[in-house]
Structures are given as structure tokens and as C-alpha cells.
Amino acid sequence: MDYKTYDPDEVGYGSSWEWKKAFHGRFTREEAKVILDTDDPWEILEVNMRSSQAEIKKSFYRLAMKWHPDRNPGNIEQSTIMMQKISAAYTLLSR
Numbered sequence: 001m002d003y004k005t006y007d008p009d010e011v012g013y014g015s016s017w018e019w020k021k022a023f024h025g026r027f028t029r030e031e032a033k034v035i036l037d038t039d040d041p042w043e044i045l046e047v048n049m050r051s052s053q054a055e056i057k058k059s060f061y062r063l064a065m066k067w068h069p070d071r072n073p074g075n076i077e078q079s080t081i082m083m084q085k086i087s088a089a090y091t092l093l094s095r
Contacts, residue, residue, distance in 0.1 A: 032088035041089035053095060060090040 027035065042049060045059045063086050065071065072079040 027088050027091045029091060032091040035084055035088040036092070039085060039089075041092045044085050044089040045093060047093075056090070056093050060086060060094075 032041075036044070045056060045063065047056055047059050051059075064083065067079045067082040067086060069076045069079045069083065
């Protein structure tokens with residue numbers, strides 16, 4: 001999957017449909033492992049191993065809203081990296 005990057009010359013991700021598509025896009029498990037490398041997916045999503053799927057999903061949405069590049073216009077590079085890690089961690093932890 002090609003992760004759509006934030007383009008400040010456009011209007012963020014473009015239309016709300018494009019944003020939603022990028023937000024709900026999933027990496028394959030192999031892509032997620034490469035992105036996370038040595039990072040712990042549990043730590044990235046701020047959940048523990050006993051967390052339910054509902055708690056994992058809730059944490060994913062909360063962190064995605066916090067780190068979305070549209071909400072961090074002064075820190076686009078770091079927020080894009082964090083969004084990739086958050087999405088990759090969610091791919092690995094969701095069933």
C-alpha cells in the first residue's frame with residue numbers, strides 16, 4: 001500500500017473522501033513490521049497486552065486524531081511519521 005503523504009501545497013489530503021480513505025487504509029502485516037522495525041506496537045498505541053479490540057480501536061482513533069498532519073501544521077514531518085507508526089501498530093494488533 002502506498003501511504004498517502006501530506007502535501008501542504010494541496011489542501012491536506014484533499015477531499016474528505018480522500019482523507020477518510022487514507023485514514024482507513026491498512027498496511028499489510030509485512031509492511032507494518034518494516035515500518036515499526038524495533039518499535040513496540042503496544043507502546044505506540046498506548047495500550048497493554050490485555051486490552052480488548054475495542055480499546056485498541058479507540059486508542060487508534062484517539063492517537064490518529066492527535067497526530068494527524070492537518071492538526072499539526074507546524075510539525076508535518078513528525079506527525080506523518082507518527083501516523084504511519086500508529087497505522088502500522090493498529091494493523092498488527094487488530095484482528
